[in-house]
Amino acid sequence: MELKVVDMKVPEGANIVLGQSHFIKTAEDLYEAMVGSVPGAKFGIAFSEASGDCLIRLEGNDPELVKAAGENSGALSCGHTFVVLMKGAFPINVLRAIKDVQEVCSIFCATANPLQVVVLQTEAGRGIMGVIDGLPPKGVETQANVEERRGLLRKFGYKL
Numbered sequence: 525m526e527l528k529v530v531d532m533k534v535p536e537g538a539n540i541v542l543g544q545s546h547f548i549k550t551a552e553d554l555y556e557a558m559v560g561s562v563p564g565a566k567f568g569i570a571f572s573e574a575s576g577d578c579l580i581r582l583e584g585n586d587p588e589l590v591k592a593a594g595e596n597s598g599a600l601s602c603g604h605t606f607v608v609l610m611k612g613a614f615p616i617n618v619l620r621a622i623k624d625v626q627e628v629c630s631i632f633c634a635t636a637n638p639l640q641v642v643v644l645q646t647e648a649g650r651g652i653m654g655v656i657d658g659l660p661p662k663g664v665e666t667q668a669n670v671e672e673r674r675g676l677l678r679k680f681g682y683k684l
Contacts, residue, residue, distance in 0.1 A: 525644060525645070525646050526644070526645045527642060527643070527644055527645075527653070528642075528643045528644075528645060528650075529640050529641070529642055529643070529656075530599050530600055530640065530641045530643055531599075531638075531639075531640055532596050532599075532607075532639040532640070532641060533592060533595060533596060533599075534592075534609065534636065534638075534639065535588065535589065535592050535609065535611075537611055538589065538592075538609050538610060538611050538636070539609070539610050539611075539613075539614060539615050539634065539635065539636045540596075540607065540608065540609055540610075540633075540634070540635060540636075540639060541606075541607075541608040541610075541615055541618070541619070541622060541631060541633070541634045542605070542606070542607055542608075542631070542632045542633050542634075542639070542641065542652075542655065543605065543606050543608075543622070543628055543629070543630060543631040543632055544604055544605055544606075544628075544629045544630050544632070544652070545571065545604055545605070545606050545625070545627045545628045545629055546574075546604050546627050546629065547627045548573065548576075548581065549627065550571045550581070550606060550625070550627045550628075551569050551570075551571040551581040551582065551583040551606070552583060553625045553626070553627060554569045554571070554583065554606060554608060554622065554625060555569060555583040555584065557618065557621035557622050557624070557625050558608065558610070558613075558618055558621070558622075559585070560621060561613070561617055561618040561620075561621040562610075562612065562613040562617045562618060564612060565610055565611065565612040565613035565617075565618075566585060566586035566589060566610065566611045566612050567584050567585060567586060567589055567608060567609060567610040567611070567613070568582070568583075568584035568586055568587075568588070568589030568590035568591065568592060568593035568594075568608070568609045569582065569583040569584050569590070569593055569606065569607070569608050569609075570582055570590075570593035570594045570596065570597035570598075570606065570607045571597070571605075571606045572597050572600070572601070572602060572603055572604065572605050572606070573603065573604070574603025574604040574649070575603075578603065580594055580597045580598060582594050586611070589609045589610070589611065592609055593607045593608065593609045596609075600641060600643060600650070600652070601643075601650050602643060602649075602650045602651055602652050603649055603650075603651075604629075605652060606628075608622065614680075615634030615635070616634075616682075619631065619634055632652055632654070632655050633655045633657045635657045635658065637657050637658030637659070638658060638659075639655060639656070639657055639658075640655065640656040641654075641655050641656075642654045642655065642656065
């Protein structure tokens with residue numbers, strides 16, 4: 525066994541959702557989940573098959589994001605995983621729809637932070653062991669931080 529750390533390449537201004545799924549129709553079903561959640565959002569999807577042709581299946585409506593999703597999926601080289609990259613939407617807008625896709629087993633993360641994926645490689649293949657999402661905490665928020673956080677949520681339109 526060998527542990528590897530894979531850096532995900534998230535384009536500027538994009539968010540990533542990384543998950544595990546099964547079955548060849550995952551890429552098309554994730555496409556439908558995305559367009560049904562946030563019409564007008566730009567996105568790219570990559571799904572890595574774990575049997576049969578073992579191809580990375582690509583879908584999306586933005587060629588740059590489709591290409592980047594495929595490159596990230598190739599760097600992971602873990603079967604039955606998917607990568608969704610998006611602009612013009614936040615993961616909070618699409619996670620429920622993604623989780624409702626029949627083939628989706630789990631979500632490892634949804635983030636715009638720097639992302640590293642811990643991958644275990646054996647003679648049988650590779651699998652995701654966990655993720656490193658962003659940076660460690662630097663302290664506990666102050667009252668000024670609370671006000672800033674609440675203001676940001678209102679700026680984005682998530683709170684009144």
